[in-house]
Amino acid sequence: MKARIVVVCCATVEPARLLLNSRSAQHPNGLANSSGTVGRYLHGHLADSVSIYLDELEGMKPSNQDGGTDHIYIPRYNHLFGKPDYAGGWGIQVNFASYMFPHQAYRLRGYGAGFKAHIRQMQPGYLFLGCFGKVTASERNYVTVDPNQHDAYGIPVPVFHFRFSDNDYALWRSANRSLLEIASHLRGTVFPNFGRAPSGFASHEVGTVRMGRNPKTSVLNSFCQAHDVKNLFVTDGSAFTTSSEKNPTLTIMADYIKRQRKLGEL
Ligand SMILES: Cc1cc2nc3c(=O)[nH]c(=O)nc-3n(C[C@H](O)[C@H](O)[C@H](O)COP(=O)(O)OP(=O)(O)OC[C@H]3O[C@@H](n4cnc5c(N)ncnc54)[C@H](O)[C@@H]3O)c2cc1C
Numbered sequence: 001m002k003a004r005i006v007v008v009c010c011a012t013v014e015p016a017r018l019l020l021n022s023r024s025a026q027h028p029n030g031l032a033n034s035s036g037t038v039g040r041y042l043h044g045h046l047a048d049s050v051s052i053y054l055d056e057l058e059g060m061k062p063s064n065q066d067g068g069t070d071h072i073y074i075p076r077y078n079h080l081f082g083k084p085d086y087a088g089g090w091g092i093q094v095n096f097a098s099y100m101f102p103h104q105a106y107r108l109r110g111y112g113a114g115f116k117a118h119i120r121q122m123q124p125g126y127l128f129l130g131c132f133g134k135v136t137a138s139e140r141n142y143v144t145v146d147p148n149q150h151d152a153y154g155i156p157v158p159v160f161h162f163r164f165s166d167n168d169y170a171l172w173r174s175a176n177r178s179l180l181e182i183a184s185h186l187r188g189t190v191f192p193n194f195g196r197a198p199s200g201f202a203s204h205e206v207g208t209v210r211m212g213r214n215p216k217t218s219v220l221n222s223f224c225q226a227h228d229v230k231n232l233f234v235t236d237g238s239a240f241t242t243s244s245e246k247n248p249t250l251t252i253m254a255d256y257i258k259r260q261r262k263l264g265e266l
Pocket of ligand 1: 009010011012014202203204205235236237238247248249250252
């Protein structure tokens with residue numbers, strides 16, 4: 001296939017996979033990968049949550065709020081109370097988990113008609129606080145391809161190497177403490193949804209084909225144009241160098257607009 005300009009825009013893992021699988025004599029490490037950076041700096045968001053069933057709303061007439069949820073956002077606030085001993089923060093999205101699903105039925109003991117009535121009684125009180133926190137972008141976290149494992153089209157599959165950093169753990173513990181503190185001021189039944197480690201990436205994965213000024217440490221310039229291959233652009237979440245607690249899509253779209261202007265000049 002020949003093209004004057006090629007624009008890759010297929011999320012975060014696939015662009016790295018595509019470039020790494022596009023090896024040639026001219027690009028032995030993969031297309032646009034003279035820096036060896038393609039696939040590296042995989043990151044995203046860590047996420048955890050609490051479910052609360054508010055006493056004063058229990059037993060009210062139930063209504064299906066699915067589809068009308070997630071309109072409340074608590075912006076980052078951890079920097080307002082002194083400098084934390086970790087970098088970054090989190091924001092909280094309210095009620096984005098399915099409102100109608102009886103999540104509490106998994107958490108409470110019981111069976112039979114009485115149990116069902118109790119679950120129904122609680123349901124209108126459902127409140128969900130989900131935090132999305134910054135994850136450090138590190139060279140050590142990367143996507144590569146496995147030449148010995150292929151998908152249905154015979155193309156090597158992506159393989160992930162990822163560990164949360166000490167900073168990520170410190171931020172996660174602080175976010176969880178804060179979620180519990182907020183919940184402790186409410187009257188109701190509280191179910192923390194935390195595991196032993198942060199859950200990630202909340203479908204907000206970014207990195208892997210990062211932009212930067214230095215072609216030795218980055219793949220793309222600030223217009224998402226490959227340093228090595230001037231008619232190749234990568235304009236999805238993979239171009240991120242770092243991310244805050246903010247959701248990624250508006251930034252991806254802003255990058256896209258900037259890149260469109262550059263394309264217009266070519
Ligand atoms: C349930 C859910 C909720 C989310 N909520 C939010 C939110 O509230 N706010 C927010 O900012 N972000 C949210 N996100 C994340 C957001 O969807 C992504 O960050 C964003 O869509 C990424 O944009 P993109 O252009 O990089 O990739 P995508 O939107 O994933 O687009 C990539 C496209 O490339 C196609 N593709 C993939 N591989 C190939 C291939 N090999 N060849 C050809 N085509 C290919 C895919 O089919 C897809 O159409 C959410 C994600 C999920 C899953």
